[in-house]
Amino acid sequence: MGLRILQVMAGAEQGGAELFFERLCIALHRAGLHQHVVMREASVRLARMREAGLRPVLLPFGGRFDFKTGRALRQEIARFQPAVVLSWMNRATRFVRPGNHVFCARLGGYYDLKYYRGCDWLVCNTEDIRDYVIKQGFPAERAVHLPNFVPQQHMAPTARKLLYTPENAPLVLALGRLHENKAFDVLLRALALVPDVYLWLAGEGPLRASLETLAQDLGVKPRVRFLGWRDDTPALYAAADLVVFPSRHEPLGNVVLEAWAQRTPMVSTRTDGPARLITSGHNGLLVPIDDHRAMAGAIRQAFGEPGLGEAMARAGWDSYLAAYTEEKVVASYRSFFETIVAERSGAVDRG
Incomplete structure (x- = not known):
């Protein structure tokens, strides 16, 4: 049997x-x-x-x-x-x-x-x-x-025009439950310091209304798309230029593995799981927890340093193939x- x-x-x-x-x-x-x-x-x-x-x-x-x-x-x-x-x-x-x-x-x-x-x-x-x-x-x-x-499934990128996002705008993707532990409030504060960047936020949870209010108060609401829970995440990864994982508490961090598997560069906080997975500057960038200024700096670095995003994406893919x-x-x-x-x-x- x-x-x-x-x-x-x-x-x-x-x-x-x-x-x-x-x-x-x-x-x-x-x-x-x-x-x-x-x-x-x-x-x-x-x-x-x-x-x-x-x-x-x-x-x-x-x-x-x-x-x-x-x-x-x-x-x-x-x-x-x-x-x-x-x-x-x-x-x-x-x-x-x-x-x-x-x-x-x-x-x-x-x-x-x-x-x-x-x-x-x-x-x-x-x-x-x-x-x-x-x-x-x-x-x-x-x-x-x-x-x-995480699966290796790849999809064609979500068309930016469907989500009213300019084709040439730097695009950040964040995914997770809209909960205090995920610290999407910190990401919104970081977004206010990088004025050209758009954000797709995929997930649902108890903080959705307060996060939408915060985005409005910070003046970033026109650049943020609240997507709700999505089953087409490979298409979102394919459309994004960078994944940001702002969590306050994360034992593992499946988003790290997913970003690696989708060959998308990423920024994460130094919470337990991602800090074990990521070698900062190699297969991702790490920033302190609850530090929106450091997060904004890492986003600027990922977009501004020539070749860094591509190099991190390649190294992340190699890390994924090695163990995950x-x-x-x-x-x-x-x-x-x-x-x-x-x-x-x-x-x-x-x-």
């Missing part, structure tokens, strides 16, 4: 972890692993998974009075008899119980480990998160770093699953 993997996700309709969960499920399916997926209702994700050949089971993953999910999940596990159960984030993990399977949880942030006490293994998508869980007391030999991948392609990451996950299953069966010495 081959390796049997059951994945559990209780996340939102949109989000970075949710998007990578979808990508990984589909990629492992393409690679021939026998999978079963249990997740919360998310219409777009469900449609894409079904299109890829997966048939997820939907459960509510509610609060403390949700008595259905735990029972139904145990039934799915008993029916499928997985070798490995991989849960994603706190809510899904708390519904999983240890059993005959190897119980793993995948972490994309610095989560409270009280939800992970029953796990056999923790899968961390950055080395910093692995260091964190070890410092919190989780056994080092049971915590593994497995990175994310679907093929390399799927091979790492497969090797990890095979090793821990063999260990559970006694074929590998725990020492």
